[in-house]
Amino acid sequence: MEWSWSVAYDVMPRLAAGLIVTVQATLVGALVAYVLGLALAILKMSPYRLVAWSSYWSSEFVRRTPLLVQLYFLFYVLPDLGIFLEPFAAGVIGLGLHFSTYTSEVFRAGIENVPKGQWEAARSLNYSTIQTWRHVVLPQAIPPMIPPLANYLITMFKETPLLAAITVVELFNAANIYSNSHYKYLEPMTLVGTFFLLVSIPAAALAIRLENAFRRKA
């Protein structure tokens, strides 16, 4: 087993293209996860039993099944039902949907941490529901949520190789395709690991700084 720089050099452009797809999938997936997660959190706390109950169970359903199975379902089964998604779209929807069930718990905890008195104060000031959320609850609930949400972003980044299963050529899949036709695994896979580290270590450091910053404020 010998490291070959010519192989590393040869595979690099493909990996760079793959890394771009990986980052795109992470960012779009995270956006879906945050927006959907917030909506899910609010629905779960709905005073209407049926709404709260059905959103709770559908979120549990998604959370308790593997992401890989969900991706296969989105990619290979939905077209039979007339819903045709491009590989990238299916990938970010799968990733975002799956992680929205995790982020919804972060949002729920953050919202429940806003003291009851704040809600009562808003009501006594005759705020509407939307005003209460927008001006009273969310501004207090969101800051402590940021560190865990950042951590989920890093987790999602590391889960993107699953998209290879539905033919998205992200970082890992780019390396895998190269390996399959050149029979070299050492260099491509080492570089994939290195690329992931290069992004996730600074991101983790940033997340820790965010956490400290918000802890000091609290």
Place this chain on the structure above:
Amino acid sequence: MKHVRTGGLFGATVIAVAALAAAVTPAGAGTLDEIRERGYAIVAVANEPPYSDIKPDGFVTGAAPDVARAVMKKLGVPELRSQLVPYGSMIPALQARRVDMATSGLYIKPKRCESIIYSEPDLCGAEAFAVAAGNPHNLKTYEDIAANPELFMTTCAGCAEEAYALERGVKPEQIKVFTDPPSGIKMLQQGRVQVFALSGLGTQDLLKKTNDPNLELVMPVKGVPMGCAGAAFNSADDDFRDMYDKALKELKESGEFASIVAPYGFSAEATLAVKRDDFCPGN
């Protein structure tokens, strides 16, 4: 007491390191002896009928493993056990000695011969496409795919078909590699790709099983050589390979070979007409 315990630990470490070293030392000439002692050979197959077919109970069959089983019986090994390995990973699997041999219709190709050694050819066949019924884009060759860059094709990563396509001008962006052949057919059915490329008999078998009137077989694909496969070995196992060749030759001469491959749709004559040296001289 403490001293003794440390000694014991040290001793155990030495034994463990020695065992590890023995486990990773490449077995060279002794591979066949080792397999005989074990009583079974571990073979890599891609599960692509009719080349190779793993039954639900784990029994490995298909044309290539059946030939290998008959050959190995002659060499005193009664049983084959299979490991599912995609085509693209077979060479690394052989090099890392995760398997004793690959018996899955791995085509004999010069680039592969740089890394592994082959038996004499055991299966030859034409290439095929699967396309939508009526062949709306009129695809008969890889050049036809290259001429229309809007089209997408699917095949397996690291397969001969991928190389045929790239050598004939198909752009890498046009190739979406499938994870397994049935999902490739699914991608064709859903219109994610316009053409599915694989070995002729493999494609035919898949289409028969899919039984979708909206799909059609294009066989043979013109302008590409007939693909011939052999059993593949680690390049250090030339003694084993030579003995395998000798037994395979007996099998071919006795006519038993033809009776094994013919039911799967392979032509024994086509295979008997070629030699390994036609593809990889001196391999």
